[in-house]
Amino acid sequence: MAEPILEVRGLVKHYPLTRGILFKRQIGAVKAVDGVDFHLDRGETLGIVGESGCGKSTVAKMLVHLERPTAGEIRYKGEDITRLSGKALKAVRRNIQMVFQDPYTSLNPRMTVGDIIGEAYDIHPEVAPKGERRKRVQHLLDVVGLNPEYINRYPHQFSGGQRQRIGIARGLALRPEIIVADEPVSALDVSVQAQVINLLARLQDEFDLSYIFIAHDLSIVRHISDRVGVMYLGRIVETGRDAEIYDHPTHPYTQALLSAVPVPDPEAREHRERIMLTGDVPSPTDIPSGCRFRTRCWKARERCALEVPALAVPEEFRDTSGPAAHDSACHFAETLPMWRSAPGRAVPPEEGGEHGSGPE
């Protein structure tokens, strides 16, 4: 198998919590990212889903060097880039670019669209010589479906969807190989969301891009991803090909998450089974021992408090080759009968079985 273009191992980001004014004493840490592993193959899309605060954006920022990891490796074509500096770092950074969630705040209101997109050429003049920049930027505007004549306009003259296109054009300016998109369509209306998703898919083919696509909308992630990682409280708890995760989830958190997604089909509502999670996500300053999901898990037993479950193919599926044989960090991983058809789809009651719903 070819080497992945990006490989992340044991990635950690802890923000120290301090007390005192004269003498800052560390009294704990916000464990925003607490041991994340994944890889990204060339030309593929890895989707990362998870609820607010689970560490998705922090992972993204470390990938593009906006945050320095507390520990762990980020290998780009086999080379750990967390320790790079100077010229070598600059060369790598060019190849991993980010598109941000909020098209309203991520663009400088006092800069023209041309300056926003072309700014990167000041740092990397080798990509576009001075005389060519304007033409390059106009071409990029055209590529993302905006009128090249808009080059001298300011961000406030554009709608949310158009601003997101500007953000994407900026991400493409240095012709990167990897794009990390952090909730790129979450702030957009349904009809505009579809336009931007289609654009991202087209650009991937056209420029042979590899994507890390972060979102909390599970249907959109499935639509665009080849593989998916589910995050909970700073860790990936389950990962696999999209059909493995969506049709054969084995981790209780993934199962609950998928069952909570409203399905746009009123016929389904009478037959649906929902796993209602109780309680809130624990604070990342105080992560439960053993399995970090155990305070909300309806299957938790003694072992779950004592032993951290590893992210690996669970034992009972190890000798099978079916879709349930994918990485899942749970001591008691199992598929549920309600997933014999796709999640959220109407499940005939006789198939639903009693395992379906968790306790109230």
Next chain:
Amino acid sequence: MLLEVRDLHVEFHTRDGVARAVNGVSYAVEAGETLAVLGESGSGKSVTAQAVMGILDMPPGRITAGEVLFEGRDLLKLKEEERRKVRGAEMAMIFQDALSSLNPVLTVGDQLGEMFTVHRGMSRKDARAKAVELMDRVRIPAARERVRQYPHQFSGGMRQRIMIAMAMALEPKLIIADEPTTALDVTVQAQVMELLAELQREFRMGLILITHDLGVVADVADKIAVMYAGRIVESAPVHDIYKAPAHPYTRGLLDSIPRLDQKGRELYAIKGLPPNLTRIPPGCAFHPRCPMAQEVCRTDVPPLYDVTESDAERGSACHFWRECLHG
């Protein structure tokens, strides 16, 4: 009929001219029924709701025509003082952003209790007991202790449940929930929606649920009103509309959500953008974006055609609703 909005018009005077935010909206809700109002941002969902609640900013807003009949009484004709008695006691509203709709310097107990001291003349002690009861009811753990805490000390989901408790306090007949779960994670959204549905069943309240999420609508609504540029373009029972939309805009919205069985294919995308409300296109406001538009659409405003097929009423504001419905 519990609530009936008739031909409501609202405009705003802005620097760019007159923004026609609501242009002849009519909808109705019965006791125990859930009406979902669906539409993209700026389509006039919240402004309509604010006019119904009597909390519209006037100026710059102005209600230029229409009626808001609550149990047969036109609320728009009431004096502010009478209106205030209706608000909270008879109808209540839940907003998207619970944090900014709760008072940050008062404990949640004081805010919940205020409903009872102000509207029901209860003593502070009794009101406090009521507040604890309500917090229990919306499943805030350790309500007796947490009643003394401030809004920022609660998670987003809990704050939204406190908002629901506040709206429910006086057992109103109608609740308007404006994007109540948009800011919440899916697992929390499911908890909040379930709670709302349960309370609604118990008290047989009418519920107007404003949202842009077609999944949420399919889960809870009895009927839907789809808004575009300040008008209702389609109004139908929930099952009918998902089976076969009678308006091209509704169809576009339904087609643009990713479907599991069409993975990887290009998503359908409605081209263009919603119009600027100071310059709504003539004829059918949707015509610049509509794949079915004909010459007549540029000139003639489509009325809400009666497209009822079963026993439940259905309307579509499209000249070519037949082609859309059967095409």
